[in-house]
Amino acid sequence: MLDLLPLQIGLLPTIPLLILAIIIVTQMVVIVNAYEKKALTIFGEYRGLLDPGIRFVPPFVSRTYTFDMRTQTLDVPRQEAITRDNSPVRADAVVYIRVMDAKKAFLEVTNYKIAVMNLAQTTLRAVLGDMELDQTLSKRGVINTRIREELDKPTDAWGIRVESVEVREVSPSQEVQNAMEQQTSAERRRRAMILEAQGQRRSEIEIAEGNKKSAIIRAQGEKQSLILQAQGSAISTVLRAKAAEAMGERAIINKALNTIVSVGEGESSTIIIPQELTSLLGRYGKHLSGSDVSDTEDTLESLDFNTKTLKLLGLDKLDSILTELDKDLELEPVTKEDMDLPDN
Numbered sequence: 001m002l003d004l005l006p007l008q009i010g011l012l013p014t015i016p017l018l019i020l021a022i023i024i025v026t027q028m029v030v031i032v033n034a035y036e037k038k039a040l041t042i043f044g045e046y047r048g049l050l051d052p053g054i055r056f057v058p059p060f061v062s063r064t065y066t067f068d069m070r071t072q073t074l075d076v077p078r079q080e081a082i083t084r085d086n087s088p089v090r091a092d093a094v095v096y097i098r099v100m101d102a103k104k105a106f107l108e109v110t111n112y113k114i115a116v117m118n119l120a121q122t123t124l125r126a127v128l129g130d131m132e133l134d135q136t137l138s139k140r141g142v143i144n145t146r147i148r149e150e151l152d153k154p155t156d157a158w159g160i161r162v163e164s165v166e167v168r169e170v171s172p173s174q175e176v177q178n179a180m181e182q183q184t185s186a187e188r189r190r191r192a193m194i195l196e197a198q199g200q201r202r203s204e205i206e207i208a209e210g211n212k213k214s215a216i217i218r219a220q221g222e223k224q225s226l227i228l229q230a231q232g233s234a235i236s237t238v239l240r241a242k243a244a245e246a247m248g249e250r251a252i253i254n255k256a257l258n259t260i261v262s263v264g265e266g267e268s269s270t271i272i273i274p275q276e277l278t279s280l281l282g283r284y285g286k287h288l289s290g291s292d293v294s295d296t297e298d299t300l301e302s303l304d305f306n307t308k309t310l311k312l313l314g315l316d317k318l319d320s321i322l323t324e325l326d327k328d329l330e331l332e333p334v335t336k337e338d339m340d341l342p343d344n
Contacts, residue, residue: 027059037099038064039106049102067102071163074113076120081128088173089128089136093147095120096164097155104159112158116151120165123150128170136170143167 031054032038038050042062050057050064057064078092097116099105105112127146128136136143147165155162172180 024059027062028056030055030057030064035068035070037067037069037102039067039102040064046103046107065106067099067105069099069102071096071098072113074117074120076117076124079121079125079128081125083128083131083133083136085132087133087176089133089170091124091128091136091167091170093120093124093165093167095151095162096166098161098163099159100161101159104157109158112160115158116155116160116162119151119154120147123147124167126150133172133176137172140167140170143170 030050032050032052034052040047040050040057040062042058074095076093076095078090080090082088109115124147127143144165144167148162151162
C-alpha cells in the first residue's frame with residue numbers, strides 16, 4: 001500500500017494535462033457537414049469559409065458560424081392590410097430562400113432569417129394595399145410574383161436568393177365575408193331565374209315553331225290539292241275539246257265523202273271541192289294506210305295556249321300526255337266499205 005502511494009502521487013500532475021489535451025483537440029477539430037459552410041474568425045477577425053469535411057482551427061482563439069446551404073422555408077405570420085378600395089384583409093405566406101454567398105450572409109446582415117422574414121412581412125402588406133379586394137382574392141399568382149420581385153434586390157446584397165413566395169390564405173373581414181355570401185346567394189337566385197325564363201321561352205318558341213310548321217304543311221297540302229284539281233279539270237277540258245274536234249272533223253269528212261260519191265254518180269263530170277275540205281282531207285289523209293299525201297303549208301292551224309298560260313295552268317307537260325293519248329286514240333285506216341264506194 002505504501003509502495004503504490006508514490007506512484008499515485010506521480011500520476012496526479014498528468015491528469016490535468018490529459019484533460020487539457022482533450023479540450024485542445026476538441027477546440028482544434030471542426031467537422032463541417034456536406035450541406036453546410038462555416039465562417040471562421042480568429043480573434044474576431046474573419047478568416048474565410050470552411051468547406052465540408054474535417055477542419056483544424058486554432059484552439060481557444062477561433063470561432064465558427066454555421067450556414068445551411070439548402071433551401072429553407074420561412075413562415076411569414078398573418079398580416080393585416082387595407083386594400084386600395086378600403087377593405088381590410090388578412091394574409092400569411094411562406095418564403096423559400098437559399099444562402100448563395102455565406103460570406104455576405106455573415107458580414108452584411110446580423111441574422112439573415114429574421115431580416116428576410118421582416119422584409120417579407122412589410123412587402124406583403126404593401127402589395128395587398130396596392131390592390132383591390134377582388135384582385136387579392138383572385139390573383140394569387142400576381143401577389144406571389146410581386147413579393148418575390150420586391151425581395152430579390154435587398155436579399156441579393158445579403159447573399160440570399162428568394163426562390164419562391166407562396167401566399168397561403170387571403171381572407172377579408174367577417175363583415176365583408178357576410179356581404180360576399182349574400183351577393184353570391186343573390187347571384188345564384190338571379191341565374192336560376194334567368195335559366196327558368198330561358199327554358200320557358202325556349203319551350204314557347206318550340207311550340208310556336210311546331211304550330212307554324214304544321215300550318216305550313218296543311219297549307220301546302222291544300223295548295224297542292226287545288227293545283228292537282230285545276231290541272232285535272234284543265235286536262236279534262238282540253239281532252240274533251242280535242243275529242244270533240246276530232247269527232248266533228250271526222251263527221252265532216254264522212255259527210256263530204258258521201259256527197260262526193262253522190263255527185264260522182266250524177267251526170268256532171270266536174271267536182272268542185274272547197275279549199276277548207278281539201279286541207280281537212282289532207283290532215284286526215286296522213287292517217288290512211290298507204291297514203292301518199294305530203295305535208296304542205298296549206299293546213300288549218302288551231303290556236304294553242306302559250307307557254308306562260310300552260311305553266312300557270314300546270315299544263316306545261318300536257319304535250320307529252322296528249323302524245324300518249326293520241327297514240328291510244330289514233331284513227332283506224334278508212335276502207336271502201338267505210339266510204340260506201342261501189343266496187344269497180
